[in-house]
Amino acid sequence: MDNADTMTKLNEPTANKRILSKTLIVFMVAMVFANIAGEMYYSMLPLYLKYLGADIMQVGVFFTVSQIIPLVLQVLGGWVSDTIGRLKSVAIGSVIGLGAYISPIFASTWQWLYLSEGLSATTRSLIGPSFGAFIAEETPEEHRGKVYGITDTIYTVVTVIGPPLAGWLADNYGFRFMLIIAAGIYVCATTIRLILAKVAGKRRREKSTEKLSFESLKVNFKAILGLALAGGLLTWILLTDGVRDIAFSMSFRLMPLYLEEIAGMSLQQIGWLSSAFGVASMLTTIPAGWFADKFSERIAISLGFLLEFFAMLLMIYMKSFIGFVCVWALFGVAVGLLSPAYQSLLSKVLPERLRGTGFGLIHASLGIFSLPAPAIGSLLWKTINPQAPFYITAIFALITVIPAWLKFKLNKRDLERAAAANGDGPDNV
Secondary structure: HHHHOOOOOHHHHHHHHHOOHHHHHHHHHHHHHHHHHHHHHHHHHHHHHHOOOOHHHHHHHHHHHHHHHHHHHHHHHHHHHHHOOOOHHHHHHHHHHHHHHHHHHOOOOOOHHHHHHHHHHHHHHHHHHHHHHHHHHOHHHHHHHHHHHHHHHHHHHHHHHHHHHHHHHHHHHHHHHHHHHHHHHHHHHHHHHHHHHHHHHHHHHHOOOOOOHHHHHHHHHHHHHHHHHHOHHHHHHHHHHHHHHHHHHHHHHHHHHHHHOOOOOOOOHHHHHHHHHHHOOOOOOOHHHHHHHHHHHHOOOOOOOOHHHHHHOOOOOOHHHHHHHHHHHHHHHHHHHHHHHHHHHHHHOOHHHHHHHHHHHHHHHHHHHHHOHHHHHHHHHHHHOOOOOHHHHHHHHHOOOHHHHHHHHOHHHHHHHHHHHHOOOOOOO
């Protein structure tokens, strides 16, 4: 489906010279509600697993197994988004997500949370690829880094509100009450998304040019896979992200447990760390988006990688809560630099008609690379020491600066491949 045509009437930035269209603003409001609920749940999930009886190895295995479903569904979700439209895909994913947020409330053992993770994986697979693709289609290319910076800033509100709210509720009223509040917030997000999809569909009178079929899936997947294996920018993004995801999955799934057991923090303090991260990221993303547009996505990404290395290294040696707050703020600055530049670069290298499938492939490939990482991180924790997985993460954060600096450049050949896969030129893929 040609979303560029179907969004004409709602494309406010083009018509009225506005940076953010009304549709995009409402879309972001719903995303904020949904991800406040998500941050509440996922920031406490390792601790909730422990509360339900899981030990450190079982937590690592849980996150390893729970990554299997998204490996298949991410690409399928991107294809659905390309075929039926971004907003419809998001609305369907949100309805499925209701089960993902309601079911943990009634879990009697930690194994029951596999059901919630399965539903959540389906939800993320339908919504995740649509998010970046929808923003790209609502934004002129010359302002794309800036708009990704603005939307990331709005989105980052969730990391300021969600975790400390979850920590306070869990500390004072228990995990299940916290989950009830998170589910209620997600219901609000789902309602907005359903209304947005219905209204936007009527106003655009959207007509799909293709149907959901195995043949269209095969065509889309073949085109994206060709780009991924062509040896260009997309190939290097996949390889670099794969290495980074392995390293970060080893440690970050265990981070709440490390903060509680090793650093001796309360649930509320763990939540406040996420707020420090969110505030720093919010202050960074808009100027970072401008920087990426003005200078280079490559420079912003390389600098973000370098800051992540220093933050991770400092985290291992920190003893005080204030010290951890400063480290989390540094993480926030790093991610604030990375996010708009990464999304802008991806939106340019991916063909417009295949952006959903492309974003889905990126997410799925990362899951393939990092599948055993949480379990390996737990093993390193137990057999060496709790700091071991975090040292490995720091080392790989530094190593990946090299390919980012040397290879993250959009050249003429990358543009030709994208045009060919989009059907705008000869098949050069």
